[in-house]
Amino acid sequence: MAEDVVFLPVRQLAEGIRARRLSPVALAEVFLDRLERLGPRYNAVVTVTRGRALEQAQRAEAEIAAGRYRGPLHGIPYGAKDLLATSGGIPTTWGAAPFKDRCFDFDATAILKLEAAGAVLCAKLAMVELAGGMGYRQPNAAFTGPGVNPWNREAWSGGSSSGSGSAVAAGLVPFAIGSETWGSILSPAGNCGLAGLRPTYGRVSRHGAMALCWTLDKLGPLALTADDCGLVLEAIAGRDAADPTTVDRAYRYDAGDPAGRRFRFGVLRGITDGCEDAVRENFARSLEALRGLGTVEEVALPDLPYDDITRTILFAEAASAFEDVIESGAIAGLTAPEDRYTAYARDAILAKDYLKALRLRGVMAREADRVLAPLDALVAPGRSTVAAMLGGEVRSAIRGTARDVMGAVGNGAGLPAVAVPNGFGARGLPTSLQFMGRAWEENTILAAARAYQSATDWHRRHPADV
Amino acid sequence: MSEADAVRAEVETLLALVRARYGSRLDADQLTGVRTAIEGIVQAARALRAVRLTNADEPAQPFAAYRAEP
Numbered sequence: 001m002a003e004d005v006v007f008l009p010v011r012q013l014a015e016g017i018r019a020r021r022l023s024p025v026a027l028a029e030v031f032l033d034r035l036e037r038l039g040p041r042y043n044a045v046v047t048v049t050r051g052r053a054l055e056q057a058q059r060a061e062a063e064i065a066a067g068r069y070r071g072p073l074h075g076i077p078y079g080a081k082d083l084l085a086t087s088g089g090i091p092t093t094w095g096a097a098p099f100k101d102r103c104f105d106f107d108a109t110a111i112l113k114l115e116a117a118g119a120v121l122c123a124k125l126a127m128v129e130l131a132g133g134m135g136y137r138q139p140n141a142a143f144t145g146p147g148v149n150p151w152n153r154e155a156w157s158g159g160s161s162s163g164s165g166s167a168v169a170a171g172l173v174p175f176a177i178g179s180e181t182w183g184s185i186l187s188p189a190g191n192c193g194l195a196g197l198r199p200t201y202g203r204v205s206r207h208g209a210m211a212l213c214w215t216l217d218k219l220g221p222l223a224l225t226a227d228d229c230g231l232v233l234e235a236i237a238g239r240d241a242a243d244p245t246t247v248d249r250a251y252r253y254d255a256g257d258p259a260g261r262r263f264r265f266g267v268l269r270g271i272t273d274g275c276e277d278a279v280r281e282n283f284a285r286s287l288e289a290l291r292g293l294g295t296v297e298e299v300a301l302p303d304l305p306y307d308d309i310t311r312t313i314l315f316a317e318a319a320s321a322f323e324d325v326i327e328s329g330a331i332a333g334l335t336a337p338e339d340r341y342t343a344y345a346r347d348a349i350l351a352k353d354y355l356k357a358l359r360l361r362g363v364m365a366r367e368a369d370r371v372l373a374p375l376d377a378l379v380a381p382g383r384s385t386v387a388a389m390l391g392g393e394v395r396s397a398i399r400g401t402a403r404d405v406m407g408a409v410g411n412g413a414g415l416p417a418v419a420v421p422n423g424f425g426a427r428g429l430p431t432s433l434q435f436m437g438r439a440w441e442e443n444t445i446l447a448a449a450r451a452y453q454s455a456t457d458w459h460r461r462h463p464a465d466v
Numbered sequence: 467m468s469e470a471d472a473v474r475a476e477v478e479t480l481l482a483l484v485r486a487r488y489g490s491r492l493d494a495d496q497l498t499g500v501r502t503a504i505e506g507i508v509q510a511a512r513a514l515r516a517v518r519l520t521n522a523d524e525p526a527q528p529f530a531a532y533r534a535e536p
Contacts, residue, residue, distance in 0.1 A: 345503035358525035
């Protein structure tokens with residue numbers, strides 16, 4: 001099979017597979033070859049799961065030939081961030097040297113759901129060690145090396161789902177699963193010019209996923225289009241008895257054509273303060289495009305310490321979740337020097353302050369919902385800057401070196417958001433636009449993102465030399 | 467005590483706690499990094515404490531009594 005299938009959206013690949021113009025086995029071979037050949041260039045891959053992939057692809061091919069087509073992910077290759085447990089001797093490393101040989105004897109629920117949908121697991125993808133929970137300040141914070149950006153190989157692919165971003169952007173897999181505690185889906189999606197969907201907290205089971213922060217962790221897709229994100233979300237969403245935070249609320253992706261729909265968008269006052277010039281200019285152009293799809297109005301949230309609320313919850317829960325790794329001194333084996341000691345400082349978080357953050361989180365969630373209620377989405381730049389350079393320092397709201405009200409509120413309140421590319425900035429690196437909605441409104445924000453992508457062509461551009 | 471002195475005192479107290487627990491593992495540069503991280507934690511905590519809440523403002527945290535089924 002020729003490589004002209006690379007950079008086809010999942011929806012188009014699925015049409016070819018369903019019509020039996022595309023062979024799942026041949027498709028898997030194309031992407032397995034690219035993962036093995038090009039994966040090292042981007043430090044994108046921990047393990048190529050060739051054996052499991054070919055087994056799944058052969059099963060898909062046989063089922064489809066027998067008329068048992070499961071749906072749009074049947075026979076579609078994908079990669080999973082290496083914090084999702086996989087059985088069968090496939091390591092699950094959490095991106096961290098101390099765990100590089102560790103295997104589980106079960107599959108994470110998201111992996112099982114994708115298998116049930118007929119998707120083909122081709123790789124476990126690289127990530128920032130322990131999903132960035134130890135306070136990293138630089139791209140080189142994984143035992144696989146820094147995630148390399150396919151748009152500019154001297155730049156970072158983003159974190160912490162770095163391999164999920166670079167693998168999709170380089171055409172190594174049609175989609176990938178990432179995780180977000182604060183920014184880890186939207187950041188690599190934005191840095192790599194992709195669509196990335198952070199679902200509502202409780203939409204997707206976290207069972208079998210590394211816990212960084214129990215009340216902040218979400219799993220979601222990175223793909224070429226917002227439409228593809230919806231297809232993947234439908235496959236992985238749903239109640240799971242093994243994750244009590246999941247809700248009994250069915251999700252069916254509504255892929256209906258948003259043409260003709262008028263959206264009501266809000267923009268937080270001052271949201272581009274501190275953004276790079278290109279980010280601000282591209283966002284202004286995006287707003288012009290959005291005015292063609294509906295209305296745009298300025299809105300405001302009350303003055304609350306949003307970043308401090310979410311940061312305190314994140315630090316306290318991460319310190320507890322990784323208590324054994326920290327107190328045993330195993331963090332000394334991590335890659336980034338700052339990851340070997342920063343977490344010790346988290347013992348300084350007082351229980352009363354953590355509880356205050358949880359109480360303020362309730363206020364934050366109610367205020368965010370009040371602002372969002374009359375809107376279809378809040379829109380904002382996906383990131384305030386383009387990707388950091390590999391040798392540079394990563395600016396991060398988590399550490400307080402950048403500002404990210406949308407991320408603090410969105411993650412702290414568990415709200416869904418989708419990022420899509422909206423132009424380019426310095427050094428030929430992509431910028432992005434995010435749509436954030438009320439809880440459980442993934443279909444609304446995906447419709448808005450699809451409408452934006454129908455009116456623009458940023459998502460059809462791909463890196464040269466991949 | 468000035469605001470700055472209060473912050474400094476809190477940072478030093480918490481740093482002493484961390485040093486007592488983990489000091490044997492930390493060199494001078496790392497201790498400086500830990501101090502910087504604690505300064506951030508203290509600043510965040512003070513921002514949280516500055517917001518007044520009422521007795522009715524509960525943590526946004528579900529807890530449910532457990533009983534094995536059946």
